[in-house]
Amino acid sequence: MLPLVPALVFVTVFFVYPLLRMAALSFGAPDGPLGYYESILRNPVYATVLGLTFKTALVVTGLCVLLGVPTAYLLASVRGTTRTILLVAVVLPFLTSILIRTYAWMAILGRHGVVNQALLTTGLIEAPLPLMHNAFGVYVGMTHVLLPFLVLPVYSVMTGIDGRLLRAAASLGATPRRVLATVYVPLALPGIASGALLVFLIAIGFYITPALLGGPRQVMIANLIEVQVLELLNWGFGSALAFLLLGATVVVMVLFDRVLGLERLTV
Amino acid sequence: MRTWQGMWRSWLLVAATVAAAGWAGPGLAQEAKVVIVSWGGDYQDALREAYWKPFSKATGLTVVEDTRPLPPRIKAMVETGKVDWDVVDLTDGQYTEVHKLGGFEPIDYGKLDAESLKLIDRRGHKPDAVMHQMASVGLAYRTDVFKADKPRSWADFWDVKRFPGPRALGAPLGAGAYGTLEAALLADGVALDKLYPLDVDRAFRKLDQIKPHIVKWYTTAVQPQQMLVDKEVVMTAAFSARTYILREKGAPVDFVWNQAMAFPMYLAVPKGARNKDNAHKLISYMLQAENQGRYGNIYYYGVANRKAYEKIPASRGRLLTTFPENLPIQFVQDADWWGQNAAAVNDRWNRWVLQ
Numbered sequence: 178m179l180p181l182v183p184a185l186v187f188v189t190v191f192f193v194y195p196l197l198r199m200a201a202l203s204f205g206a207p208d209g210p211l212g213y214y215e216s217i218l219r220n221p222v223y224a225t226v227l228g229l230t231f232k233t234a235l236v237v238t239g240l241c242v243l244l245g246v247p248t249a250y251l252l253a254s255v256r257g258t259t260r261t262i263l264l265v266a267v268v269l270p271f272l273t274s275i276l277i278r279t280y281a282w283m284a285i286l287g288r289h290g291v292v293n294q295a296l297l298t299t300g301l302i303e304a305p306l307p308l309m310h311n312a313f314g315v316y317v318g319m320t321h322v323l324l325p326f327l328v329l330p331v332y333s334v335m336t337g338i339d340g341r342l343l344r345a346a347a348s349l350g351a352t353p354r355r356v357l358a359t360v361y362v363p364l365a366l367p368g369i370a371s372g373a374l375l376v377f378l379i380a381i382g383f384y385i386t387p388a389l390l391g392g393p394r395q396v397m398i399a400n401l402i403e404v405q406v407l408e409l410l411n412w413g414f415g416s417a418l419a420f421l422l423l424g425a426t427v428v429v430m431v432l433f434d435r436v437l438g439l440e441r442l443t444v
Numbered sequence: 445m446r447t448w449q450g451m452w453r454s455w456l457l458v459a460a461t462v463a464a465a466g467w468a469g470p471g472l473a474q475e476a477k478v479v480i481v482s483w484g485g486d487y488q489d490a491l492r493e494a495y496w497k498p499f500s501k502a503t504g505l506t507v508v509e510d511t512r513p514l515p516p517r518i519k520a521m522v523e524t525g526k527v528d529w530d531v532v533d534l535t536d537g538q539y540t541e542v543h544k545l546g547g548f549e550p551i552d553y554g555k556l557d558a559e560s561l562k563l564i565d566r567r568g569h570k571p572d573a574v575m576h577q578m579a580s581v582g583l584a585y586r587t588d589v590f591k592a593d594k595p596r597s598w599a600d601f602w603d604v605k606r607f608p609g610p611r612a613l614g615a616p617l618g619a620g621a622y623g624t625l626e627a628a629l630l631a632d633g634v635a636l637d638k639l640y641p642l643d644v645d646r647a648f649r650k651l652d653q654i655k656p657h658i659v660k661w662y663t664t665a666v667q668p669q670q671m672l673v674d675k676e677v678v679m680t681a682a683f684s685a686r687t688y689i690l691r692e693k694g695a696p697v698d699f700v701w702n703q704a705m706a707f708p709m710y711l712a713v714p715k716g717a718r719n720k721d722n723a724h725k726l727i728s729y730m731l732q733a734e735n736q737g738r739y740g741n742i743y744y745y746g747v748a749n750r751k752a753y754e755k756i757p758a759s760r761g762r763l764l765t766t767f768p769e770n771l772p773i774q775f776v777q778d779a780d781w782w783g784q785n786a787a788a789v790n791d792r793w794n795r796w797v798l799q
Binding site: 220221222225226283284287288289290310388389392393394396400401407408410411412 | 519541610659660667676786
């Protein structure tokens, strides 16, 4: 137990204590302890934005799974230098700030950006496509930022899958598709689930990418919290909103646990 | 076991260092320095060249710089009693937010240069802050799109038939820094001097008309200039100084002074600042005509000291907020109105933008 103590102290000082302070702030409304929470419930905007936030996070998680699982499979099935090069390619974007990556997408997706210029010059379209300042732009930008969070856990689980099990299935007469569906995917599922959960949890707290690549309707709950904290200096209301987000997240975690079982998630 | 003990020792060391730093901080006596905080980028470069370097040379005091004096950061410093900053550079709206919380030291006007104070508008002499410049937000447009018939007012911004093309405006969040509701009311025919108190209902009705043509309700001050340069929009509300910097770099853009929103920017001393005397010396230096003249020749904000225009050629003076011909055709943002109504407007805005 002794080696655990520093970690526990760290978490208590830098996470639990600030969280308790925030809780105290959120119950400190001038019109009674539940004042901030009541005004959140009274105003339908917050429920709408929370819904939009979860929808965006779900879509981005889905896109990450669709793109990330085949990528991880490729990574796990190559060897040597090829694997190193591909791994570096997956990890490299981590070294660039989110802001810079988002601005790069603005240069690519803009009305006069690379994609639209190319399509216009080749005569495939006559007017620029709206690729940014809408949901599409947000999905692209967020998926790009979050993809490594899915690829890495899935890759690590896939490299641990015993190749003999696959050969055994094949030797018993299973077609390659059957091997994939009944042996490989179930074995890789814990990695996919933990990667997807990680992406989802990070996605619901996003605000820079949606603020820059989104349009009027791409409002995330974090944007509203930011305005309360930075612009209106209403830290109590901001804290109450943050706890609403935390509560909603916990609900998702519990549901996830019921369906898939968190303890099964080994990375 | 040995490694555990080693680990414990490192943790104790970290804890001791953190504790020591916490106790040592506030105890330090006034040093030969002053810590000033502004907004970074080429703006802070200009302040350094025009004011801080020559101030340092003249007084022997070291000027230490920091960036982004956001109201919540000032609030956090004042509340925890660990104030690292001596002078902060704030917009009217930001100043008002911190002022309401009592977060500033009083300004000792006896310590500031009396001659300079006479040349600065009395309304800029607050008990706990002094105006050092004025900035503007107004209509900025691409001159390669509108060559002969140019937009000249907010009514023109709303006229999508005569001036077609995508547009941007600021989201009026917080202290309404981007003047969006004001622009809507001016477009609807409200007179410059009859804007406040804002008719919020009327402003939102007018915004309904322009909503389909706005590709982006931006939330940071760098977005409008970026969108203008990238041709994402043909016109937008933007800061005058940033628009002229783009033009200086060769971008085909121009700024409309008519119906622009001017707002003062203040120098203030956070409550509990460690170098109050030096802070007053630096503020006094930054208000003097000669130094403000030097600043006006480097950057594009409107100098507060009237006499500074004697040092600035008229061709350049014309591009500044406080130039005598520019002031009467602008309105000054009412930070007090925004201070009282920002939260309500924010609520309404969130509902409206999602509709």
